[in-house]
Amino acid sequence: xxxxxxxxxxxxxxxxxxxxxxxxxxxxxxxxxxxxxxxxxxxxxxxxxxxxxxxxxxxxxxxxxxxxxxxxxxxxxxxxxxxxxxxxxxxxxxxxxxxxxxxxxxxxxxxxxxxxxxxxxxxxxxxxxxxxxxxxxxxxxxxxxxxxxxxxxxxxxxxxxxxxxxxxxxxxxxxxxxxxxxxxxxxxxxxxxxxxxxxxxxxxxxxxxxxxxxxxxxxxxxxxxxxxxxxxxxxxxxxxxxxxxxxxxxxxxxxxxxxxxxxxxxxxxxxxxxxxxxxxxxxxxxxxxxxxxxxxxxxxxxxxxxxxxxxxxxxxxxxxxxxxxxxxxxxxxxxxxxxxxxxxxxxxxxxxxxxxxxxxxxxxxxxxxxxxxxxxxxxxxxxxxxxxxxxxxxxxxxxxxxxxxxxxxxxxxxxxxxxxxxxxxxxxxxxxxxxxxxxxxxxxxxxxxxxxxxxxxxxxxxxxxxxxxxxxxxxxxxxxxxxxxxxxxxxxxxxxxxxxxxxxxxxxxxxxxxxxxxxxxxxxxxxxxxxxxxxxxxxxxxxxxxxxxxxxxxxxxxxxxxxxxxxxxxxxxxxxxxxxxxxxxxxxxxxxxxxxxxxxxxxxxxxxxxxxxxxxxxxxxxxxxxxxxxxxxxxxxxxxxxxxxxxxxxxxxxxxxxxxxxxxxxxxxxxxxxxxxxxxxxxxxxxxxxxx
Amino acid sequence: xxxxxxxxxxxxxxxxxxxxxxxxxxxxxxxxxxxxxxxxxxxxxxxxxxxxxxxxxxxxxxxxxxxxxxxxxxxxxxxxxxxxxxxxxxxxxxxxxxxxxxxxxxxxxxxxxxxxxxxxx
Numbered sequence: 001x002x003x004x005x006x007x008x009x010x011x012x013x014x015x016x017x018x019x020x021x022x023x024x025x026x027x028x029x030x031x032x033x034x035x036x037x038x039x040x041x042x043x044x045x046x047x048x049x050x051x052x053x054x055x056x057x058x059x060x061x062x063x064x065x066x067x068x069x070x071x072x073x074x075x076x077x078x079x080x081x082x083x084x085x086x087x088x089x090x091x092x093x094x095x096x097x098x099x100x101x102x103x104x105x106x107x108x109x110x111x112x113x114x115x116x117x118x119x120x121x122x123x124x125x126x127x128x129x130x131x132x133x134x135x136x137x138x139x140x141x142x143x144x145x146x147x148x149x150x151x152x153x154x155x156x157x158x159x160x161x162x163x164x165x166x167x168x169x170x171x172x173x174x175x176x177x178x179x180x181x182x183x184x185x186x187x188x189x190x191x192x193x194x195x196x197x198x199x200x201x202x203x204x205x206x207x208x209x210x211x212x213x214x215x216x217x218x219x220x221x222x223x224x225x226x227x228x229x230x231x232x233x234x235x236x237x238x239x240x241x242x243x244x245x246x247x248x249x250x251x252x253x254x255x256x257x258x259x260x261x262x263x264x265x266x267x268x269x270x271x272x273x274x275x276x277x278x279x280x281x282x283x284x285x286x287x288x289x290x291x292x293x294x295x296x297x298x299x300x301x302x303x304x305x306x307x308x309x310x311x312x313x314x315x316x317x318x319x320x321x322x323x324x325x326x327x328x329x330x331x332x333x334x335x336x337x338x339x340x341x342x343x344x345x346x347x348x349x350x351x352x353x354x355x356x357x358x359x360x361x362x363x364x365x366x367x368x369x370x371x372x373x374x375x376x377x378x379x380x381x382x383x384x385x386x387x388x389x390x391x392x393x394x395x396x397x398x399x400x401x402x403x404x405x406x407x408x409x410x411x412x413x414x415x416x417x418x419x420x421x422x423x424x425x426x427x428x429x430x431x432x433x434x435x436x437x438x439x440x441x442x443x444x445x446x447x448x449x450x451x452x453x454x455x456x457x458x459x460x461x462x463x464x465x466x467x468x469x470x471x472x473x474x475x476x477x478x479x480x481x482x483x484x485x486x487x488x489x490x491x492x493x494x495x496x497x498x499x500x501x502x503x504x505x506x507x508x509x510x511x512x513x514x515x516x517x518x519x520x521x522x523x524x525x526x527x528x529x530x531x532x533x534x535x536x537x538x539x540x541x542x543x544x545x546x547x548x549x550x551x552x553x554x555x556x557x558x559x560x561x562x563x564x565x566x567x568x569x570x571x572x573x574x575x576x577x578x579x580x581x582x583x584x585x586x587x588x589x590x591x592x593x594x595x596x597x598x599x600x601x602x603x604x605x606x607x608x609x610x611x612x613x614x615x616x617x618x619x620x621x622x623x624x625x626x627x628x629x630x631x632x633x634x635x636x637x638x639x640x641x642x643x644x645x646x647x648x649x650x651x652x653x654x655x656x657x658x659x660x661x662x663x664x665x666x667x668x669x670x671x672x673x674x675x676x677x678x679x680x681x682x683x684x685x686x687x688x689x690x691x692x
Numbered sequence: 693x694x695x696x697x698x699x700x701x702x703x704x705x706x707x708x709x710x711x712x713x714x715x716x717x718x719x720x721x722x723x724x725x726x727x728x729x730x731x732x733x734x735x736x737x738x739x740x741x742x743x744x745x746x747x748x749x750x751x752x753x754x755x756x757x758x759x760x761x762x763x764x765x766x767x768x769x770x771x772x773x774x775x776x777x778x779x780x781x782x783x784x785x786x787x788x789x790x791x792x793x794x795x796x797x798x799x800x801x802x803x804x805x806x807x808x809x810x811x812x813x
Contacts, residue, residue: 185810210765210766210774211765213732213733213763213765225766226766247809253810253812255810255812289808289810292807292809293807293808293809293810294807294808295735295765295774295806296737296774296803296805296806296808297735297737297765297766297768297773297774297805298766299808300768300769300772301766301767301768301769304768304769309769310769310770311768311769312745312747312767312769312770313745313747313767327810328809328810328811329808329809329811330806330807330808330809332806335737335806336739336801336803337739337768337772337801337803340771341768341769341772344769355811356811358811358812358813367808386813388813401813445812446812447810447811447812447813449810449811449812452811
């Protein structure tokens with residue numbers, strides 16, 4: 001018998017060590033707001049202050065539920081914050097709420113100030129006159145949308161398709177290590193609301209427009225072919241240009257300045273407008289469009305160069321972009337040259353965002369329809385597809401494109417254009433501040449050209465919080481976090497609009513489906529939150545998982561910069577033949593699993609950070625047969641062994657009983673373990689806060 | 693059938709430019725982009741079987757294969773290049789493209805190059 005006890009003690013010791021390790025969950029601090037019913041016995045008056053009474057109330061409540069509770073801040077005489085340890089706020093709230101004399105118990109969650117930028121045009125466009133000004137709703141497209149289904153009279157200066165950049169900025173305002181290339185007409189570097197080229201977030205970029213024919217620079221309009229000057233000289237088309245190049249006579253568009261401003265205008269500087277990236281990322285103009293557009297070869301060269309790939313005859317780009325915005329396109333199938341270029345660019349780590357096109361057709365423009373591209377359809381403010389937007393199965397996501405609900409009503413101006421930076425010149429640019437201006441309700445920016453930059457800026461924020469994401473992961477997260485499309489009959493939709501792909505006979509619009517307009521409406525906050533979210537990971541600490549021995553698994557999860565782990569949750573998804581169960585707590589940084597037979601089991605870890613972002617992963621663990629000698633077969637103790645196989649139920653009960661007794665009588669060891677685990681977790685949080 | 697070489701093409705272009713200069717007293721960068729009477733060149737993109745950055749050689753070989761004058765337009769990468777076919781008619785260009793496509797030992801892909809435009813409404 002003495003030998004049996006020694007054997008049992010040894011076995012218990014084997015279990016106790018690992019069992020103490022996962023008490024890291026004790027470092028979790030739970031905060032709950034509790035309100036007692038008026039007749040609660042916990043409210044019996046004592047000759048104490050409110051704070052003193054609530055300290056007693058917390059202690060009494062803790063006694064009832066078996067968790068030591070401290071009283072936090074008082075809210076009213078019947079409500080206060082209670083603080084416990086070793087479980088999450090949600091778990092504590094659930095246990096307290098189960099008490100019959102508790103009116104409610106809810107987690108005391110941390111809320112953050114949502115910063116609204118001080119750029120004046122964010123709030124509202126300039127006063128509307130007969131020919132200029134507006135929109136009154138300012139940069140409506142960046143605001144948090146109203147609740148789904150809310151009456152249009154309650155929308156204020158937001159709209160259902162608004163992308164909620166505000167809350168995205170609360171997570172991150174962009175990293176200067178992320179570069180967004182804007183392949184367009186170049187840019188007006190002298191616009192005061194765009195970042196300065198020298199020392200600011202504007203990179204010099206490149207002019208990739210080659211000659212139309214030897215010695216012919218009509219399209220380029222700058223007197224030469226490819227060069228290092230990405231400034232926009234204007235893309236106006238004269239009658240002679242029109243004859244030579246085959247497009248309509250037109251004024252300069254300053255299109256590149258418009259799209260780049262949406263992505264990277266300096267934000268919260270008290271000047272002009274805000275941008276999706278909050279001006280926090282670097283922007284890089286790559287000039288590929290001139291008069292009458294641009295050749296495929298120049299566009300593809302611009303893509304490759306932007307991503308850091310070599311283009312013959314051009315100095316390599318020292319600042320490779322992670323996002324390439326292309327508010328351009330044409331009709332037809334995706335050409336092999338674009339398939340190759342996008343594939344190479346994706347492989348280099350850059351996401352390619354392309355406007356779906358403005359043909360109002362059921363055929364997505366190219367290269368938005370190419371594999372690997374993120375094609376963006378255009379939404380009206382109300383969330384239905386805007387009439388001019390192309391739509392189809394190759395669209396990835398939809399975003400506001402600008403629309404004028406008053407069209408045809410006789411009213412002047414446009415309520416929901418996409419306000420952005422531009423230049424006043426009709427042909428050549430007007431230099432400096434004198435020429436810098438913004439589009440408004442009269443000089444309107446409308447088109448999927450402006451949907452794409454909203455997606456590109458969002459992706460730039462996603463890469464800012466999680467640079468290790470691949471373009472495919474970014475696309476997947478964008479789509480997974482998109483909000484559902486508004487449905488027929490939703491307030492603000494075009495009255496006669498059918499469900500896409502059918503089109504309204506008057507507006508051309510329709511109510512989107514996921515097979516016509518992508519996965520949903522862009523939600524910048526949700527996308528960045530998902531990107532910042534936890535990359536869950538599990539490390540198997542035990543070298544050789546063995547039946548009837550503790551298997552220790554540890555979280556190796558990584559959270560976004562500045563974030564900390566709020567909770568871990570371990571679950572056996574499939575015990576298989578192992579009979580594996582979690583021994584002890586399942587919400588610590590480590591967990592102990594005890595299999596009782598060989599085979600394999602699958603365990604899942606779900607990690608949530610302090611912003612509520614969560615990530616999960618699973619691990620399949622192979623278990624070998626144990627070398628355990630049941631007490632009955634080793635009456636004399638001693639070494640040796642052999643055999644193995646399933647453990648006897650009585651033996652297991654004895655072991656677990658001993659473990660429980662030891663755990664209950666060893667507070668000092670548990671306290672030491674807690675201190676160690678807190679230190680570990682602090683170290684982990686620090687490591688996770690490092691920006692990559 | 694006469695197959696012009698790149699050298700002959702350059703000479704022809706120079707002669708054409710001289711003719712235009714004589715007639716119009718100018719041969720500027722914005723002058724008509726080809727010899728008088730020719731339609732605008734057809735832009736194509738070719739993907740080489742073996743990558744190269746030698747624009748002169750790429751243009752010359754394309755001229756030889758296509759049977760029309762070819763000028764090198766721009767590089768996208770070592771594999772993909774933009775070329776301009778100078779034909780007297782659409783039919784001649786169609787035939788030139790067909791010959792290039794048939795040269796599968798030289799070109800993996802031959803595309804007609806297009807232009808893309810701003811996606812504004």
